[in-house]
Amino acid sequence: MNQFEVVVVGGGPAGSSAAHWCARAGLSVAVVDRAEFPRDKPCGGGVTTRAAGVLPGPISEVVEREISGVRFTMKPWTDFSRRAPTPVTYLTQRRRLDALLLQQAEAAGARVYQRAAVRTVEPAGAGFSIRAGASVLRCRYLVAADGANGLTARLAGMRVDRWKGIALEGNAAADPFPERWRDVMGVDFTHVRGGYGWLFPKGDHLNIGVGGWHGVGPTLRQRLQALCKTYGYNPDDLWGVRGHPLPVRRPGSPLQQGNLLLVGDAAGFLDPFTGEGIYAAVWSGRAAARSIVDAETGNPEAVNRYTDDVRKDLLPDLRVSRKLYDLFHLAPWIWTQGVRQERIWRLACRLLSGEQSYAGASAGAGLASSTLSAVYEVLKAVSRSDFGRNPPGTARRPLFFAA
Numbered sequence: 001m002n003q004f005e006v007v008v009v010g011g012g013p014a015g016s017s018a019a020h021w022c023a024r025a026g027l028s029v030a031v032v033d034r035a036e037f038p039r040d041k042p043c044g045g046g047v048t049t050r051a052a053g054v055l056p057g058p059i060s061e062v063v064e065r066e067i068s069g070v071r072f073t074m075k076p077w078t079d080f081s082r083r084a085p086t087p088v089t090y091l092t093q094r095r096r097l098d099a100l101l102l103q104q105a106e107a108a109g110a111r112v113y114q115r116a117a118v119r120t121v122e123p124a125g126a127g128f129s130i131r132a133g134a135s136v137l138r139c140r141y142l143v144a145a146d147g148a149n150g151l152t153a154r155l156a157g158m159r160v161d162r163w164k165g166i167a168l169e170g171n172a173a174a175d176p177f178p179e180r181w182r183d184v185m186g187v188d189f190t191h192v193r194g195g196y197g198w199l200f201p202k203g204d205h206l207n208i209g210v211g212g213w214h215g216v217g218p219t220l221r222q223r224l225q226a227l228c229k230t231y232g233y234n235p236d237d238l239w240g241v242r243g244h245p246l247p248v249r250r251p252g253s254p255l256q257q258g259n260l261l262l263v264g265d266a267a268g269f270l271d272p273f274t275g276e277g278i279y280a281a282v283w284s285g286r287a288a289a290r291s292i293v294d295a296e297t298g299n300p301e302a303v304n305r306y307t308d309d310v311r312k313d314l315l316p317d318l319r320v321s322r323k324l325y326d327l328f329h330l331a332p333w334i335w336t337q338g339v340r341q342e343r344i345w346r347l348a349c350r351l352l353s354g355e356q357s358y359a360g361a362s363a364g365a366g367l368a369s370s371t372l373s374a375v376y377e378v379l380k381a382v383s384r385s386d387f388g389r390n391p392p393g394t395a396r397r398p399l400f401f402a403a
Ligand SMILES: Cc1cc2nc3c(=O)[nH]c(=O)nc-3n(C[C@H](O)[C@H](O)[C@H](O)COP(=O)(O)OP(=O)(O)OC[C@H]3O[C@@H](n4cnc5c(N)ncnc54)[C@H](O)[C@@H]3O)c2cc1C
Pocket: 009, 010, 011, 012, 013, 014, 015, 032, 033, 034, 035, 041, 042, 043, 044, 045, 046, 047, 048, 051, 116, 117, 118, 119, 145, 146, 147, 148, 149, 150, 151, 152, 167, 168, 169, 209, 211, 243, 244, 245, 246, 263, 264, 265, 266, 270, 275, 276, 277, 278, 279, 281
């Protein structure tokens, strides 16, 4: 029997971050993961500068490209590029990033159990008893950081409501490395309605992928092939093609149950507009750790601050992101024009760097924001579906936007 103050299930960015901050505060922490690290995870490996800003340690040793330009393809006749004066995203490979974050958590004092899939979660005294692989671990606080397909919350009797999108990605060899992708990434809106495609250049290859809401799942392979051709690569040469769910939290879905806290994809904190998940994973891991540390070192009720913090500081952003998402996919042409404007592009860069939050931008936009909200409400009414409450991307187009 192994006794800890905190057990974290999942050694991805959310779990490593939670474990790191708890261990740094002197708590006894275990991280259990069913995989053996380094392990891969289907992901573009894009760490925005805002995500890098909340990570518990430096990641420069695993950064393969610093990106300061984006090449957008909207329609064949609207293909344009934008540049920022400083990097907006760091590109890495998840096998390298996650191994480093887990090592950093271990160096801070966390004990790591690999190849230890969680099988049962049971109440035990004031905490939990967890059977993971061949071990049984007991703890007072449990952090579910086991991603989109995680079981921990369900095993503990929680019902988590998430919409699931789906993404498919693969890698193309780049030898010699194409100069035009040296510090530029591609974002494509022509192949997946209600989603997007990307080209993320890595050290010696290109990661190409498409993502959208679950309805596009059966056609994703075809769309990925078409995207490859758009970028000038032969789809038959792609290697490592794999898919994975994109979980988006449904309004009202629980964030914690007493001393069990949900973080990252396990809670559905994916940004609906951009598909970015690493920032919220790390942010929520840190917020969970903060409330656990406060509870363990002072007031036991402080653990409930996790839900308050997420509601106050993360969910407003995800709500604005969701609205932007709906508006974007109903009327992409407005945004095509928007992002060409220097002012909007600069705002996008500030969002990626974390200098500006979605909620702050929305509040600061004053009249423009109220106009957008009014447009959103009109669209919601006219679309005759429960637009804004259905899975993102499935709202019926209002008549005046019909093709
Ligand atoms: C194709 C694709 C591309 C993406 N690209 C980007 C991007 O470029 N940038 C970005 O910010 N986000 C991106 N995302 C989203 C991002 O990958 C996730 O939001 C992020 O990985 C969430 O981190 P996490 O720690 O919550 O979960 P994960 O990274 O999924 O980690 C969960 C961990 O839990 C472990 N686990 C699962 N079940 C069990 C179990 N039963 N027992 C023990 N361990 C278990 C897993 O092995 C895993 O290590 C992308 C997603 C997809 C699908």
